[in-house]
Amino acid sequence: MVLVSSPDSYQSRVDGETTIIPRQDPVVYSKAGGPGLSQHQLKSYQKNGFILLKGFFSEAEAAVFLEEANRLCDDPAIQGREEAIREPGSDLVRSVFRPHRLSPLYERLAADRRLVDIAQQILGSQVYIHQSRVNLKSGFFGKDFYWHSDFETWHVEDGMPRMRAVSCTVLLTENNEFNGPLLLMPGSHMHFISCVGETPQDHYKQSLRKQEYGIADPAALRFLADKRGLQAMKGPAGSVVFFDCNAMHGSNSNISPYPRSNLFMVYNSVENRLDPPRGGLKPRPEFIAAREDCEPIVPLENRFVPDAP
C-alpha cells in the first residue's frame, strides 16, 4: 500500500498495487447560499461526505414511493427487461435500474425541487440523472454489499471525469440496525482508493450481482475506517441520504424478517458528462450510465399525496 500525492487524475485498475490518492476536486461546488441545505448542514456534508436527513419526506409520501417500487418489481413486463437485476442464487428481483424512466411517479420524484435544489447546491450547476435504481433488500435472505466507492467504478468503467456527482437515497422502508442499512465511512470521500487488476469487457453483467473487480484493499479500508469509524444511515421511511460519489460505503446482510427498500438516484453535474471509458472498455449500457439522456433537470413543485383536509 502506497500513499501517493499525484498531480493528475484518479488512476485505478492499472497497477499491481493499491494506492491512496488525495481528492483533487471540491466537495461542495457552489459558493453562495440559496435554497437547499443550511450552511451548517453543508459544512457537515463537506466534512463527512454525506448527510442523513431524517423524515425528509412524510410517511404518507414514503408509502406512495414504496408501493410504486413493489409494483415495478412485480410487473412481469419489467421483470423481463435488462433493467431488472436478481439476487445471486435467487429469482427475486433485487434492483430495477432507471426507474425514473420506467415510472412516471419516479420521474417526477427525481425532478422534485426539494431534492434538485440540494443536488444543484452541492454540485454548483444544473444536474441530470447519471444512474437510478430501486433496491429491494428482501427480508431473511438480503445479501450484503461489499465496500466500494461508486466513483471508482464510474471513473474507470464509465469515464466520469471528476468527483462532481452526488448520490441521493430515499428510504422506502425503515432502515434500522437489523435490516442491513447503508454504512458509510465519514471522511472517506477525501481519499481515492485505486484498485488492483484490469477490468474485463462486459464486467457489468456480473458486477451488478456480485462485484469482483474494483475491490478496495482491506488495508486501505481499515485505514479509512480507523480515521473516524463507521456510520449507519438509520431512519424512518421517507428519510433521505445525500452522499458524495467517492464516499466509501456498503451494507451488511439482512436476515431480519423486514425488507429494506431504497430508491437511489445519482445527480451528476452537466459539466461532468461522461468521457469514453478507460482502458479501451466498451461503454456500459445507457440504463447503467447515461450518455444520451443528459438534459438538465427542470425542477418540479410536486405533490405526491392529497393535502390533509
Added chain:
Amino acid sequence: MVLVSSPDSYQSRVDGETTIIPRQDPVVYSKAGGPGLSQHQLKSYQKNGFILLKGFFSEAEAAVFLEEANRLCDDPAIQGREEAIREPGSDLVRSVFRPHRLSPLYERLAADRRLVDIAQQILGSQVYIHQSRVNLKSGFFGKDFYWHSDFETWHVEDGMPRMRAVSCTVLLTENNEFNGPLLLMPGSHMHFISCVGETPQDHYKQSLRKQEYGIADPAALRFLADKRGLQAMKGPAGSVVFFDCNAMHGSNSNISPYPRSNLFMVYNSVENRLDPPRGGLKPRPEFIAAREDCEPIVPLENRFVPDAP
C-alpha cells in the same frame, strides 16, 4: 403453518408442514434464591429467554480470553483437527469446537464460579458442557448465520430430551451494530418451531458450514419477530449473554474491518443427558455433542489476571 397444542414432545423434521408447539418445560428451574442472577434479572431472563450482562468480565480478562482464541485458531496442530471449522469458500478458521478441552485456560473459564452459579440457578441442578465453541467472525468477509433454535437441532440430531440447557456467550471483542452481533427474538423461547424435511446422515459435516435442514419457516419467524421485535447483543469485550436453548437467534454478516469473536459454551443439566438421536440418525461426534464427557462441573474460584497493585 399450524399452531398445535401437543401433550407430548417436540417433533420436528417428520412432517411436511411447519408447526408451532408451545413450550412444555420451565425456563427457570430453581425455586430458591442463592448465588447467580438477582431476582429481577431472573425474571427478565424468564420473560425474554436471554439476558445480556455488559462488562461481566473486565477488559483485562477479556483480552486474555481473546489472545487464547487467536492462539488456538493460528495453531497448526489445531487447524488440522476436526474441531476446526472454516468459513464457506475460504481457508480461514471460523470456529474451533470443544475449546474447553483443547485449552486449559478455557477449561478453567468454563468452570468459573461466576458463570456456573448462573447456569446452575437457571437449570436447577448441577451442569456439564454439552458443546463449546470459539467463533471468530472475521472482519470484511464474516458471513451471516441464519435464524435457528439450537434446541431444535440438539433435540433431533443429538437426542437432547428437554429444554433444560442454557447457552453462555462471552464477547471476546466489542460486539456492535456493524460487526454482526448476535440477534435474538425476545419471547421466542416459548414456542418450538418444528421444521420440515428429514435429516440426512452425517448432516453435521455440512451444517457446521452452511445449514440446510432444520430451517425454520419464514412465516413462523415473522410470527415470532412480530411479537416483540429483535434485540442485538451489543456490548464491550468481556460482556456475557445467557440465552435459553430454544431462543431463536442468528446474526448478520460483518463487512466492517473489525472481527467479532465470541466464546460459546452450552451448559446442560445433568438431568437432561442425551438420548439416542431421533429417526435412526447416528450420534454426532463427541466434540459436537458430549455423551461421554458429562461429569458435573466443579466450580472454580478463578483469577485470570494479576490483582492490580
